[in-house]
Amino acid sequence: MNIDADSRGVDRLQERKVHSMKLRDLAGDQFPEIEAQLEGPAGLLDISGLSSDSRHVAPGNAFVAVAGTKADGAGFIADAAGRGAAVAIASQAVETSIPVLAVKEPRRFLSIAASRFFGRQPETMVAVTGTAGKTSVASFTRQIWAHAGHAAAMIGTTGVVSPTRNEYGALTTPDPVSLHKLLAELAGEGVTHAAMEASSHGLDQSRLDGVKLAAAAFTNLGRDHMDYHPTVEAYMAAKMRLFQLLPKGAPAVIFADDPWSAQAIKAAADAGHDVRTVGRKGDYLTLKRVEHFRHKQTAEIHIDGEIFEVDIPLAGDFQVANALVAAGLAMSTGVEPKVAMAALEKLVGASGRLELVGHTKDGALAYVDYAHKPDALENVLGSVRPFTTGRVVVVFGCGGDRDRGKRPIMGEIACRLADVVIVTDDNPRSEEPAAIRAEIMAAASGASEIADRAKAIREAVGMLRSGDTLIVAGKGHEEGQTIGSVTLPFSDHAEVRKALEELQS
Numbered sequence: 209m210n211i212d213a214d215s216r217g218v219d220r221l222q223e224r225k226v227h228s229m230k231l232r233d234l235a236g237d238q239f240p241e242i243e244a245q246l247e248g249p250a251g252l253l254d255i256s257g258l259s260s261d262s263r264h265v266a267p268g269n270a271f272v273a274v275a276g277t278k279a280d281g282a283g284f285i286a287d288a289a290g291r292g293a294a295v296a297i298a299s300q301a302v303e304t305s306i307p308v309l310a311v312k313e314p315r316r317f318l319s320i321a322a323s324r325f326f327g328r329q330p331e332t333m334v335a336v337t338g339t340a341g342k343t344s345v346a347s348f349t350r351q352i353w354a355h356a357g358h359a360a361a362m363i364g365t366t367g368v369v370s371p372t373r374n375e376y377g378a379l380t381t382p383d384p385v386s387l388h389k390l391l392a393e394l395a396g397e398g399v400t401h402a403a404m405e406a407s408s409h410g411l412d413q414s415r416l417d418g419v420k421l422a423a424a425a426f427t428n429l430g431r432d433h434m435d436y437h438p439t440v441e442a443y444m445a446a447k448m449r450l451f452q453l454l455p456k457g458a459p460a461v462i463f464a465d466d467p468w469s470a471q472a473i474k475a476a477a478d479a480g481h482d483v484r485t486v487g488r489k490g491d492y493l494t495l496k497r498v499e500h501f502r503h504k505q506t507a508e509i510h511i512d513g514e515i516f517e518v519d520i521p522l523a524g525d526f527q528v529a530n531a532l533v534a535a536g537l538a539m540s541t542g543v544e545p546k547v548a549m550a551a552l553e554k555l556v557g558a559s560g561r562l563e564l565v566g567h568t569k570d571g572a573l574a575y576v577d578y579a580h581k582p583d584a585l586e587n588v589l590g591s592v593r594p595f596t597t598g599r600v601v602v603v604f605g606c607g608g609d610r611d612r613g614k615r616p617i618m619g620e621i622a623c624r625l626a627d628v629v630i631v632t633d634d635n636p637r638s639e640e641p642a643a644i645r646a647e648i649m650a651a652a653s654g655a656s657e658i659a660d661r662a663k664a665i666r667e668a669v670g671m672l673r674s675g676d677t678l679i680v681a682g683k684g685h686e687e688g689q690t691i692g693s694v695t696l697p698f699s700d701h702a703e704v705r706k707a708l709e710e711l712q713s
């Protein structure tokens with residue numbers, strides 16, 4: 209196979225050939241609309257790989273034409289043929305020099321064919337969807353499995369983590385070809401358990417359709433991706449596709465305290481799954497009580513009549529929710545409750561998720577968090593309040609070329625929940641940064657504005673007093689600031705650390 213992922217998850221070729229497969233074996237029996245053609249000469253074509261980008265087609269590849277937001281891949285079939293594609297799969301047959309097979313859902317074909325081409329995945333795989341918490345749940349599930357003695361991996365926004373890997377990944381849910389190549393490699397490396405994040409884009413674009421899942425989870429729904437999904441209902445429907453991918457009767461773990469949980473429970477039940485709810489309103493794992501301390505929370509969790517008092521070494525109510533969902537997934541794949549509960553006491557936060565970067569000499573805490581959506585900002589600011597004896601200080605901005613509606617909403621939330629608010633730039637992209645800040649400031653009375661993000665962080669760190677908590681929100685694990693079309697190196701984590709060091713010197 210000669211395909212890899214480039215920096216945005218698009219197929220990229222490497223001059224490397226691993227094996228080939230007959231087209232009819234790639235398609236299997238899931239596409240009745242092309243069965244007749246697969247019985248003819250087209251079915252016997254040797255396929256050396258798959259690509260959905262004509263620019264990356266190598267001789268002998270199957271080119272799968274998918275409709276995107278800007279173009280329809282069908283317009284590039286001739287280009288793919290010119291580069292040596294053996295066959296094209298598209299939503300409609302077109303006249304060209306290579307056979308073109310018409311399937312109803314080309315993106316689904318790509319996923320199924322990729323899973324058959326690479327042929328292996330870790331034996332036990334779970335996926336989690338929801339607006340917030342996916343990365344933490346995938347990471348915590350991996351950690352609980354590892355604690356239970358399994359060779360476990362996670363795949364998500366922060367990349368791939370396994371016993372032998374800690375790699376950056378471009379997409380939350382990788383494109384199907386990169387994904388199945390990765391899954392086969394992980395299985396080859398001995399990984400038996402893998403937890404992955406299912407983004408709404410990934411679900412909508414059928415990226416997970418070839419993955420065999422043992423269980424799936426839903427965390428919550430908030431305002432996000434309104435530039436992609438026409439309505440919040442459409443966004444929820446995309447998330448609920450996960451339960452259609454899950455084999456009937458498999459466990460569906462749902463965080464019961466979210467307002468959207470009733471819909472998720474219904475979707476999972478309608479699909480015939482074994483619904484397992486977690487949270488204060490949960491039946492499978494019931495949260496009875498939480499006590500907040502500076503660096504930990506003590507949770508009383510009831511499981512099947514047994515009571516566990518668990519010290520979770522992370523701040524934030526939402527981390528307790530994420531820990532419960534992860535424990536639900538791990539237990540649904542065979543981990544004993546007491547092993548799962550013991551693992552929660554050892555959890556390490558996912559990178560950039562309410563990550564404690566350091567503290568000032570007199571004990572003010574400085575955190576970095578990925579919150580770049582209204583609900584996430586609300587959660588993170590609300591989470592630090594219980595243990596903040598001084599002021600909550602927040603530095604944040606909103607990205608350019610993305611959902612504009614969230615800007616004033618986030619301005620209002622920040623001013624309502626924090627004592628000091630500094631509005632700064634966060635990936636302005638092609639927009640005028642001052643105009644983005646003005647849209648936030650319009651609803652952020654009392655906030656100050658510092659365009660330069662490094663300067664904003666220095667100012668915020670410089671004003672910290674004993675008992676204060678600083679949240680630098682928006683970038684989390686990310687390592688760049690995109691201005692225009694250029695991404696300059698930038699890390700909130702590094703800037704906070706630098707500012708803290710300057711303060712101590």
Ligand SMILES: CC(=O)N[C@H]1[C@@H](OP(=O)(O)OP(=O)(O)OC[C@H]2O[C@@H](n3ccc(=O)[nH]c3=O)[C@H](O)[C@@H]2O)O[C@H](CO)[C@@H](O)[C@@H]1O[C@H](C)C(=O)N[C@@H](C)C(=O)N[C@H](CCC(=O)O)C(=O)O
Pocket residue numbers: 216217218260261262263274275276277278279280281284378379380381382383407408409410413
């Ligand atoms: C917005 C979005 O999801 N875009 C996806 C879409 O790309 P597109 O709409 O830009 O594609 P297009 O330019 O219209 O082209 C259509 C097709 O023609 C092909 N083409 C194009 C030109 C050419 O010369 N030849 C050719 O074959 C393209 O490769 C593509 O397959 O179809 C592509 C192929 O399937 C995807 O790779 C691409 O995801 C891009 C990489 C992306 O950045 N997606 C992000 C938004 C995303 O998925 N994010 C979620 C997480 C979000 C979150 O939770 O924050 C994720 O899972 O990471």
